[in-house]
Amino acid sequence: MNYSKEIDKKWQEKWKKEDLYKFEENSQKKKCYTLEMFSYPSGAKLHLGHWFNYGPSDSFARYKRMKGYNVFQPMGFDAFGLPAENYAIKTGIHPEDSTRKNIETMKRQLEEMGGSFDWEHTVETCMPDYYKWTQWIFTKLYEAGLAYKKEAPVNWCDSCKTVLANEQVIDCKCERCGSVVQRKKLAQWFFKITDYAEELIQKLDELDWPESTKKVQINWIGKSYGSEIKFVGENGNFEFNVFTTRPDTVNGVTYVVIAPESKLVQQITTKEQKEAVDKYIQETLKLNEIDRLSTEREKTGVFTGAYAINPINDQKVPIWIADYVLEDYGTGAVMAVPAHDERDYKFATKYNLPIVEVVKSKDGKETKLPFTEYGILVNSGKYDGLSSDEAKVKITEDLAKREKGKSTVNYRLKDWLISRQRYWGAPIPIIYCDKCGTVAVPEKNLPVLLPYDVEFRPDGVSPLKKSKEFMECKCPKCGGKATREADTLDTFVCSSWYQFRYPDAKNKEKAFDKEIVNKMLPVDVYIGGKEHAAMHLIYARFMTKALRDLGYLDFDEPFKRLVHQGLILGPDGNKMSKSKGNTVAPEEYIEKYGSDGFRMYLMFGFDYKKGGPWDEKGIESIAKYFSRVEKLIETAVEEIKSSNSKNAEIGAKEKDLLRVKNQTIKSMGEDIEEFQFNTAIARAMEFLNKMNEYVKERDNINKEVFIDCVETYIKLLAPLAPHFAEEQWEKLGHTTSVHKEEWPEINEKQMNGGFKEIPVQVNGKLKLCVTVEADSTPEEILNAIKSNEKVQEIFKTYNVKKEIYVPGKIYNLVAEK
RNA sequence: GCCGAUGUGGCGGAAUUGGUAGACGCACUGGACUCAAAAUCCAGCGGGAAACCAUGUGGGUUCGAGUCCCACCAUCGGUACCA
Numbered sequence: 001m002n003y004s005k006e007i008d009k010k011w012q013e014k015w016k017k018e019d020l021y022k023f024e025e026n027s028q029k030k031k032c033y034t035l036e037m038f039s040y041p042s043g044a045k046l047h048l049g050h051w052f053n054y055g056p057s058d059s060f061a062r063y064k065r066m067k068g069y070n071v072f073q074p075m076g077f078d079a080f081g082l083p084a085e086n087y088a089i090k091t092g093i094h095p096e097d098s099t100r101k102n103i104e105t106m107k108r109q110l111e112e113m114g115g116s117f118d119w120e121h122t123v124e125t126c127m128p129d130y131y132k133w134t135q136w137i138f139t140k141l142y143e144a145g146l147a148y149k150k151e152a153p154v155n156w157c158d159s160c161k162t163v164l165a166n167e168q169v170i171d172c173k174c175e176r177c178g179s180v181v182q183r184k185k186l187a188q189w190f191f192k193i194t195d196y197a198e199e200l201i202q203k204l205d206e207l208d209w210p211e212s213t214k215k216v217q218i219n220w221i222g223k224s225y226g227s228e229i230k231f232v233g234e235n236g237n238f239e240f241n242v243f244t245t246r247p248d249t250v251n252g253v254t255y256v257v258i259a260p261e262s263k264l265v266q267q268i269t270t271k272e273q274k275e276a277v278d279k280y281i282q283e284t285l286k287l288n289e290i291d292r293l294s295t296e297r298e299k300t301g302v303f304t305g306a307y308a309i310n311p312i313n314d315q316k317v318p319i320w321i322a323d324y325v326l327e328d329y330g331t332g333a334v335m336a337v338p339a340h341d342e343r344d345y346k347f348a349t350k351y352n353l354p355i356v357e358v359v360k361s362k363d364g365k366e367t368k369l370p371f372t373e374y375g376i377l378v379n380s381g382k383y384d385g386l387s388s389d390e391a392k393v394k395i396t397e398d399l400a401k402r403e404k405g406k407s408t409v410n411y412r413l414k415d416w417l418i419s420r421q422r423y424w425g426a427p428i429p430i431i432y433c434d435k436c437g438t439v440a441v442p443e444k445n446l447p448v449l450l451p452y453d454v455e456f457r458p459d460g461v462s463p464l465k466k467s468k469e470f471m472e473c474k475c476p477k478c479g480g481k482a483t484r485e486a487d488t489l490d491t492f493v494c495s496s497w498y499q500f501r502y503p504d505a506k507n508k509e510k511a512f513d514k515e516i517v518n519k520m521l522p523v524d525v526y527i528g529g530k531e532h533a534a535m536h537l538i539y540a541r542f543m544t545k546a547l548r549d550l551g552y553l554d555f556d557e558p559f560k561r562l563v564h565q566g567l568i569l570g571p572d573g574n575k576m577s578k579s580k581g582n583t584v585a586p587e588e589y590i591e592k593y594g595s596d597g598f599r600m601y602l603m604f605g606f607d608y609k610k611g612g613p614w615d616e617k618g619i620e621s622i623a624k625y626f627s628r629v630e631k632l633i634e635t636a637v638e639e640i641k642s643s644n645s646k647n648a649e650i651g652a653k654e655k656d657l658l659r660v661k662n663q664t665i666k667s668m669g670e671d672i673e674e675f676q677f678n679t680a681i682a683r684a685m686e687f688l689n690k691m692n693e694y695v696k697e698r699d700n701i702n703k704e705v706f707i708d709c710v711e712t713y714i715k716l717l718a719p720l721a722p723h724f725a726e727e728q729w730e731k732l733g734h735t736t737s738v739h740k741e742e743w744p745e746i747n748e749k750q751m752n753g754g755f756k757e758i759p760v761q762v763n764g765k766l767k768l769c770v771t772v773e774a775d776s777t778p779e780e781i782l783n784a785i786k787s788n789e790k791v792q793e794i795f796k797t798y799n800v801k802k803e804i805y806v807p808g809k810i811y812n813l814v815a816e817k
Numbered sequence: 818g819c820c821g822a823u824g825u826g827g828c829g830g831a832a833u834u835g836g837u838a839g840a841c842g843c844a845c846u847g848g849a850c851u852c853a854a855a856a857u858c859c860a861g862c863g864g865g866a867a868a869c870c871a872u873g874u875g876g877g878u879u880c881g882a883g884u885c886c887c888a889c890c891a892u893c894g895g896u897a898c899c900a
Contacts, residue, residue, distance in 0.1 A: 040900050155896075165898040212821055217897075219820050290896065294818035413897095420898065446847095456878060491900070531894060533821075567894075575893085604842075605829055610822095618829060618843050625842090627857090678830065682841035689841095757839040765869095766837050766879035804880055812834045814880045 003626050008595045008723045012111060016458040020739060021116040023072045026245065033520055034061045035499060035537075035559075037528030038076045041102035042083040046109040046615065048576065048584050052568050055599040056608050056677050057527045058115045062719035063672045065116070066743040072520065074502040075110060077103050077127035081491045082165055085424040089457055095424040096452060114595050114722045115738075120214035121505045125494035131426035132447035133511035134494050136542070137441040138418075139429055140550055141502040149438070152328075152417055153261070156184035157250045161460030163421045164814055183261075189420035189428060189487065193542045197221050198543055199293065199556075208561040216533040222412025227396045228331060229405040231256055231308040233268065234316055241309075243330035247399075248391035250312045250338040251356035251380035254348065256335050257301060257320045258286040264724045268319060270305025270807070276303050277321060284323040292323045299324055299347045310335075311404035313381065314393060322347070330410050338370065345370035355706050359388060396630035397643050416491045416539065423463035425488030433475035433482040442476050449485065462486040471781040492536060496543040499523055499558050511552070520553050526559035527675075537562070564674050566611025568602075572614045584614045596721035597622050603677035603720065626724060628688060629717070633697055633728045636710040639703055639732065653694060654705050655753045660690045661709050662751035664745045668716050677720070684716060712744045760791055761812040763797060770811075778807030785811050804817055 015021065036057050039050055054075075061073040096795040110117060123130050139149045155164040157174040163186075164553070168175045193200075201221055204214045226245035233239065242256060257511040258264055260281045261583045269277045280302040284292075290498055291297060301322030308319055324343065325334055337350035339357040348355050354576060359375040363369045367375070374388035383391050399405030410679040419428065427442035441448055451470045456463040464470050475482040495510070504512040505519040537559075569575055570582025589598045601619045606612050650658075664687040671680035691709055695701055710734060718725040718738045729738035757769040758781060771787045785791055791811075795798075798815035805811050 007818090037900095042900085078900070086899095163898075166896090167899045169898095216821050220895090220897085222820095290818070292818095293896095296818050327832095417897075422898085490898075493898080507857065529894085530822080532900080534895060536900080560879080565851075569893085573892085607830070610830095615829065615843090621842050624857095643885065682831075685841055688875080759836080759838080761881075764836090765881090769837070804836095806836065810881085812880055 002595070003594055003678050003724050003727065004631055005591065005594050008112065009116065011723045011726045012114065012478065015116075015737075015739075016111075018737070020737060021118055022120065023118045024070055024151040027050075027070040029070035031072060031520060031524075032061075032064045033072045033503075033523045034064065034525045035073070035502075035523045036075070037049065037526070038495070038498065039106065040078045040081060040083075041106055042081070042087075044102055044105055045507075046106055046113070046586065048568050050106075050610075051113065051586050052602050052606070052611070053485065053527065053529070053565050054110065054115055055113055055268055056565070056603050056675070057105065057563075057724075058113070059599070059719045060525070060527075060672060060675060061233050062722060062739065063669075066715070066719060066741060067669075067740070067744065071387070072121075072503065072507075073117055073507070074121040074123075075104070075115065075119070075272060076123035076498060076502070077125065077736070078148055078495050078498075079103065079124050080131075080425045081487075082167075082422065082424070085422055087458060088424070092518070093492075094452070095125070095456075097441040104655060108476075112590070112595060113599070116722070121502045123498050123501050123505055125426075125498065126424075126493070128447045128449060130322075131503065131507070133786040134426050134489065134497070135441070135446050136443055136511055136545070138489065139443070139446075140552075141546060142430070142440045144546070146195065146546055147187050147418075148192065148542055149187055149189050151185045152188045152190075153183040154188075154421070155181045157181055160458050163748060164670060166288070169288070169578045169673075172288065172291075180286055186421070188417055189430075189485075191418055191493075191542070191546075192411055193413060193538070194435055195415045196306060196542050196545050197223070199414050199545060200413075200538060203541075203556055205559060207559070207560075208494070210530075210562065210564060212565070213530060213533045213537070213562065214743055217538060220534040220538065222720035224410050224412075226408060226410055227392070227399070228333065228408045229399060230311060230336070230403075232311070232319075234309060238264065238268055240333050241337045242333045243408065244335055245393045246337065246340065246392070247341045247384075247405070248374075248377060248383075248388040248786040249358055249376075250310065250395060251383065252339050253312075253315075253317055253335045253354045254309050254317045254338060254354040255320055256333060256531065257322045257325050257347075258304075258333040259325040260321045260323055262321075262332050263325045263332075265304065265321055266305040268304055273303060273305035277304055280321060280323075287323060289326065291324065295343065299343060299350070301347065301351065303351075311399060311402070318353070320351075325584075328414055329412060329446055330627055340373060342370055345456065346596055360706055362387070370504050389576060389666055395796055402700065416490075416492075416542070418733050419487040421462045422488055423450075423454055425491060426450070426494060426790065427464060427470075427481055428485040428487050428489055430485035431473055431475060432485070433478060434478060435475075435480055436475055436477040437480070439475060439477055445476060451742065455638065464488070492539050493759060495536060496539040497547070499526075499540065500547075501564065512553060514554075517552075521553070522555055522558055522560045525561045525563060527563045527565060530564040533564075546707055561780065563609070565605065565675075568606065568611050569613040576614075584616075587621060589616070593623055593717040594617060594723065596724040599627065600625075600681065600721055603658075604681040606678065608675045608677050613707050625685060625688075626721075629724075630693070632688065632691060632695075632710060632713075634732050635698075636707060637731055637733075639707060650702065650705065651811075654702050655750070657690060657694050657709060658750040659711060659752075659754045660687055662748075665712070665746050666751065668772065669743065672719065681720065684713075684720075687713060687716075714738060715741050715744055758785060759810050760785060760788075760794075764812060767794065781808060782811070 036054055061071050065071045079099050084099050087098060088095045103817055150676050155169050155292045157164050159177045159179040160174060167179050169181050173179055174181055201218055224245050226243055227247040228241045228243050230241050301320045302321045304321060306319045307316045310317055336344040338344040338355040340359055358377060358379045360378050361375050377383045377386050377391050396405055396407045427450055429448045431439045431441060433439055451467050454463050454467045461498045471483050473482055473484055500512045500517050503517045547553050572582050574580055575580055600622045604619045664683050668680045714725050714728050725738050752775055754774050755769050755771050759766055768790050770788050772781045772784045798817055800813050800815045802814040
């Protein structure tokens with residue numbers, strides 16, 4: 001193989017000089033905005049995962065360019081976040097310094113990859129010229145009532161005096177010091193994403209996204225229809241609502257359960273029960289949500305000593321607390337119907353609570369409790385005999401008349417908590433003034449700069465709070481003394497709108513120009529991992545809708561088409577991580593096989609959408625393949641140079657070759673369009689094998705057909721191996737870039753020439769194949785099959801009962817011996 | 818736990834979406850070239866002597882199932898402060 005790293009360098013320099021990948025702003029061509037999820041500069045270098053994400057998707061962008069699109073493919077960095085801060089705490093290196101350095105390295109490596117990115121349009125979320133506008137968006141959402149403050153629990157490590165990310169909590173313990181983590185409430189900022197819950201579900205219909213991702217989002221939002229029912233304390237001194245999807249079973253309620261952290265608990269708990277309740281609450285604070293909601297874990301609870309009245313039958317029912325009820329889902333309280341709910345049944349059995357059956361099976365059969373299906377009501381007074389569906393409506397109606405209930409829609413989706421008690425993020429642009437209250441920082445005072453000299457080591461206080469110079473400020477309204485919000489924004493806020501900034505990345509006056517964003521968005525193809533299915537991809541959709549409603553853009557959805565690349569695991573089949581010691585460094589492969597060799601192997605050796613464990617065994621195959629292509633080019637160059645015009649006829653061999661050529665153009669195009677790079681390369685290899693077979697008898701080839709096939713071949717290879725193809729293109733005598741060429745056209749007539757095989761089966765089992773001319777009619781094919789000697793033999797040896805002929809595809813006989 | 822995927826030769830992976838299972842490669846075996854080796858080229862390559870048996874396991878639908886249905890098993894991703 002002659003191809004090497006030096007060839008990469010040669011072409012990278014040339015491309016840069018010629019500005020080959022600059023987006024043409026005023027082009028008449030149709031735009032294609034292809035976007036890869038930007039990277040987080042946590043490590044010092046590009047890792048294998050970056051290569052797997054960005055290499056193949058760059059090939060996709062290159063393909064689109066050859067197909068005549070004005071491709072916009074920018075790249076940037078999601079630069080704020082926890083890992084840089086943790087690294088800083090550990091090493092003392094300031095997050096800004098480490099991040100800046102990492103970005104520089106990664107940028108250089110992305111160029112070495114041959115990524116056709118337009119670096120004129122880039123974003124770095126940690127730069128003031130970017131986060132100024134993140135902050136501005138926050139203030140606009142705040143002014144529109146979409147940002148608000150309320151109390152919410154955080155993971156608190158009392159020995160480190162710091163808030164922990166879920167990731168830092170291992171087995172309910174602090175990852176650093178091992179002490180038990182408690183849930184502690186803090187006042188925090190939220191975005192009202194729940195306002196958009198309905199649209200976030202509805203608009204999924206219009207998107208070209210994987211169905212599985214749509215499902216994840218639908219379930220994440222978790223819409224359910226049901227009723228809210230009001231329970232009043234037995235003395236009328238308190239009341240609360242429960243949410244239920246089964247109002248038909250309300251006559252079977254034998255107790256109610258409220259979330260342990262609910263404020264109501266303190267109010268209603270009796271003296272006798274106080275000690276037990278408090279102890280239970282303390283235990284609950286140690287648990288995370290996954291444990292609390294697990295149906296595997298045995299349910300626990302404590303009686304509060306208080307009672308409430310069931311509004312449907314005025315019965316007195318005990319009020320319990322249990323950790324499986326969450327304060328922020330539904331109303332934070334549930335009615336328990338042990339006869340018709342698994343969990344309630346187990347709970348009631350454990351604590352000896354009564355079980356009252358109120359729904360029987362429709363077919364009158366004896367029902368085994370708990371009976372969770374719909375049926376016919378019993379033991380329900382005037383509702384007896386109604387079906388569950390009828391009863392749901394009737395009971396809710398009756399309760400509504402007495403203002404004891406209403407039908408509602410409940411969403412599992414919670415508002416988006418955007419406050420972080422951390423240093424390395426965009427400061428929340430809010431000022432607290434004794435006189436004017438909470439004030440958003442006006443645009444002219446933005447950005448609120450993140451100060452460099454701050455003590456970010458954890459000691460119980462938000463890092464920014466420790467910077468006097470940051471905290472003290474003037475109220476923009478009254479000019480009086482005021483203080484700043486010390487929390488920073490969740491990095492997901494920064495990444496929820498970057499797709500709008502890219503096309504107008506240098507705008508100093510605005511976050512983005514409305515006309516430009518309307519022209520360039522939505523993103524035509526968005527590429528990234530499916531781990532973002534629920535969070536980032538919902539946040540970005542929410543942000544689009546919020547900005548639309550505020551008048552800053554005119555479309556509903558940010559990403560028209562979505563493709564998930566798979567994950568490359570370590571050679572041991574586990575997720576790559578430094579701690580597991582199973583990481584694979586791309587450098588040595590690039591050194592040996594060149595950027596294209598590595599990129600091609602990533603595309604050929606794995607299913608792009610699936611990923612899989614790293615295995616270097618196959619990488620040699622690409623080097624061998626490149627050698628074979630180089631050999632073919634040598635042959636072609638010799639042919640071009642030689643003056644003798646050989647066979648000019650187009651015979652059967654030429655027809656066969658041209659058929660393969662056109663089929664290859666077609667299937668490679670379709671495969672790249674679908675991100676099936678492995679099969680695209682397989683098709684390319686087949687075409688190469690075919691050409692090699694053709695030129696075996698050098699004296700007997702049609703020069704024109706052969707050269708045409710070779711030139712086509714290099715064009716087909718150009719998006720997949722950009723440096724390598726450019727080099728071969730030059731060898732063929734071209735002085736302009738192959739990346740300026742168009743994707744070859746398909747000649748339908750040439751493609752459908754030749755022969756094909758029709759399988760003949762008996763009882764679905766293959767017996768033989770009959771070769772027919774590909775362009776004959778289905779009837780002609782059937783005749784050819786039936787007149788085949790071996791097929792006639794089958795008719796003789798078997799008792800044929802039925803013939804099944806799928807025109808042009810298969811011929812099957814149902815038969816006995 | 819819940820939600821979403823995935824499971825095909827020794828390995829990576831194909832399969833026109835219900836129609837020839839194993840494309841294209843890797844590894845391996847044999848041959849050619851060579852003093853020899855490497856490289857390269859040629860041939861073979863799921864199991865079985867064959868009938869046949871084979872797409873995680875067990876059922877089902879169908880003329881026909883890797884593909885559709887039901888029940889299980891295993892692995893992976895997400896689970897709201899990793900991004």
